[in-house]
Amino acid sequence: MPESLRALRLLLGVGACVAIAALLAAGGGRGARAPLPAETGAAGWRGFVDGERSTVAVGQRVIVVLRNLSLADEVRAAGGQGSESEMRRWTAAALAGQKQIGARLSREGVQIVPEFVYTRTFSGFSAALDARALALLERDPDVAGIYPVRVAYPAAARVQPRRARSLPDQSRPSLRLPGFDGTGLTIALLDTGIDVSHPGLRNRLLEGIDILEPESRALARPHPDDATLIERHATQTAGLLVGRGEIRGVAPGAMLLPIRIAGWQPNSVGGFAVYGRTDQLLAGLERAVDPDADGSALDAARIAVVGVAEPFAAFSAGPVAKAVAGASTLDTLVVAAAGNDGPAGPGYGSIGGPGGAPVALTVGASDERRLNSTARVVVRAGLSVLLDRELPLGGAVTPERTLSLDVVRPAAEARSGARVDPLSRFFDSGGFSVVAGRAALVARAADPIDVGRRAAIAGAAALLVDGAVPAGALGLDERLTVPVVGLPAAVARGAREALARGIDVTVSLGAPGVQTNERADSVAPFSSRGLAFGGGVKPELVAPGVALVTADAGRNDDRSSRYATISGSSAAAALAGGAAALVAQSRPELDAAALKGVLVGTAAPLSDTSASAQGAGFLDPGAASAAEVAATPAAIGFGAADGTGWRSRRTISIENVSTRRLAIGVAAEVEGIAGVSVRAKPDLVRLRAGETAKVVLTARVAFVPRNLGAIAGSIRLLVSGGGRVAIPWAVALPAQNAPLLGQVRLSAVSFRASDRAPAVLSVRAGSVSDRNGRTQLRPLARLDVELWRGGEKLGLLARLRDVLPGSYAFGLTGRGPNGGPLPRGPYRLRVVAIPPDGVYERRFVRFRIR
Secondary structure, eight states: OOHHHHHHHHHHTTTOOOOOOSSEEEOOOOOOOOOOOGGGSGGGGTTTSSOOOOOOOOTTEEEEEESSOOHHHHHHHTTSOOOHHHHHHHHHHHHHHHHHHHHHHHHTTOOOOOSEEEOSSSSEEEEEOOHHHHHHHHTOTTEEEEEEOOEEEESOOOEEEEOSTTOOOOOOGGGOBTTBOOTTOEEEEEESOBOTTOGGGTTOBOOOEESSSTTSOSBOOEETTEEEEEOOHHHHHHHHHHOOTTSOOSOTTSEEEEEEOEEEEEOTTSSEEEEEEHHHHHHHHHHHHOTTOSSOOTTOOSEEEEOEEBTTOOOSSSHHHHHHHHHHHTTOEEEEEOOSOOOBOSSSOOOOBTTTSTTSEEEEEEEOOOEEEEEEEEEEETTEEEEEEEEEOSSSOOOSSOEEEEEEOOHHHHSTTOOOOTTGGGBOTTSOBSSTTSEEEEOOOSOHHHHHHHHHHTTOSEEEEESOOOTTTTTTOTTOOSOEEEEOHHHHHHHHHHHHTTOOEEEEEEEEEEEEOTTTTEEOTTSOOOOOTTSOOOOOEEEEOSSEEEEEEEEOTTSOEEEEEEOSHHHHHHHHHHHHHHHHHHOTTOOHHHHHHHHHHTOBOOTTOOHHHHTTOBOOHHHHHTOSEEEESSSEEEEEOOSTTEEEEEEEEEEEOSSSOEEEEEEEEESSOTTEEEEEESSEEEEOTTOEEEEEEEEEESSOOTTOOEEEEEEEEEETTSOEEEEEEEEEOOOTTOOSEEEEEESOSEEOOOSSSOEEEEEEESEEEEETTEEEEEOEEEEEEEEEETTEEEEEEEEEEEEOSEEEEEEEOSBOTTSSBOOSEEEEEEEEEEOSSSOOEEEEEEEEEO
16 A cells, blocks of 8 residues: 555555444645656655644534525625625624524524534534534525534644854745735735744734634744744745745735744644644634634635645535635635645545635645755675665765764664653663764654754764655754665665674765756646546646745744745645735735636746646746736536536636736647547627626546546637637546445444433445545545335435544434434434545445334
């Protein structure tokens, strides 16, 4: 099983059982590139961008979406307009409507204590609810749906601190817009706490909003048990957005509104980890559109950058998608990171939430470095040469001369499962270093940077990592004072085996060299790919996301300010958010939807790169600022083709955002797949300045290609007088031999009704499989458990929405859909798995109440 697939199974909890006793309740255009070896791909970045994903228990928290109107709904119904007094009245009405629903439920015996209330972007609340409350709410006519709370982690967690002197060039000319710096605009940053004292952020920060600790001001908080561990991620993304002085943010004239939606919180093993939850993210979006919480969105942030991602949660419906759409209605463009989980698919991919929301601008990471530092590496075991090759250097330290070193494995490393102090592993029982003056061969760790620092402290002259280390992955860390190279897995294995047999192993590191970065102008290997669940094109564009210099939280030993390099899709999202601010400043007439439309439509396509990896291509704010046409939606998902002759229709709006009359041709392109066509009607529209036209797009699939997973292409809007806009599109193809329902089993087929000792229904829902070396997910939009007697459906017993692959357990107490005891006799459970697109599956399980 591929390592990435094994890790994903653990992350999604496949094979884990989550049970809640209930009536019936559940848990749960640039240069072409030559292909590179697999070791230089996503696996090589593990530990450098994905960060620690601590196991977190969310308890019985859920998000309840209500049917009463939110502020965004009212503004949408009013044609996108609303005065300050009207908005306050609409927000108050939304809150009053929720209170009425709560009062009615209370009279019915359901006590709800909301943790967060949502009235601006959508109507709903989050709360910890027991099984009885869930069952009643699911059947309530005022409830549109109940959704799980998930965990979101910073989408760029590995950084390399350094001092201000000799910082590399940060000009990023491709992301500049001459004459504009974001002045007059507010960018909300939904992330961890921020270091407000950093000089690179001075005079750029508004008073922060803290969702986790409302009495605070979104300050970077230390670990509750270790004051040296401070929240860092928001400071780093803020530096990319608005940094000044030693660093150069993309929009240094904009004001930044920090909203702390993630930080040190308890994990499930009694410790603490940095993370946020879906309900906290939604609360942050509520404040991004209404910073002073007065009910009016006239002070909404123009851009909201989300620095965290829910791994693999690319759901295109539900509360997050509703909230992002609501924010757009209130004129806030939400910019989301694609995630750092690398290639997946080729159908549904590895996009993280909220990046799956159709209205979000989802950004992947590209590698724009031109050169990589290398060294000649020769590894010998006795008289045998295991390796003689030029390899990339993982950090900034290069050999000043040729080094010939003995290779050793730290003693603690050799003992499988040993639990020792992290530094003591490099010393023997007498307190002498086993790595001093030698090259330390270490296994790939969750945090290779910290391992390297400890080896250097123990006197190691070089660090050899088992597995590829991408060039520059360790950045510019001044505390990592030795060269670091990653050995191919086979070479590292041979060295370990030789050492175990008592054979001397040596390594020679030659003088440093420089090689052209073969991955320049390409999507970074770690950047998550689409499609989103349901077939939406995600990411929609890419921006630089590798080894970016920025601010860092905290101080050095001499009290000087810290700086860092950062890699990850949240870094790319920050740059895209800053660029969006520049375009918004240059084109103030564009609303949030049109702003996204011009950013996506004018992106520069990367050659030899699929739409599921790059969307429309590389961000180009200069072209976006000059765009004359904006399309909504900016990218199109036609859904899943489930058979020969399949067809699907979508409607797009084309707006003339120029000051002249335009004739716009509409043409479709397909990525070289026979039997697939997309037609536009009409294929030519004429618009005066400010006018909008509707165009119907029809996709047809004559036959379903095998082993593809997705079909993609673009709609080209050809503007009279020059200029063009691209709208990427995709058709998802169902995964072959990947069932929606696996094992469905009831612990007892005959039992007495009991609230204390229910029978257990176990359901394996969705699937995770390997497809041509890539992870393929099949999630569910909904998992229903219905109760039947004979041919009559008695009602719905349980419903789960936005279901990631995993094993789920339901407690069957012998009560019916309305909570009353069931009469004795035979019954059936009908388990229905409904995917985001495609055909549902069902299973029946028989049982008897004695």
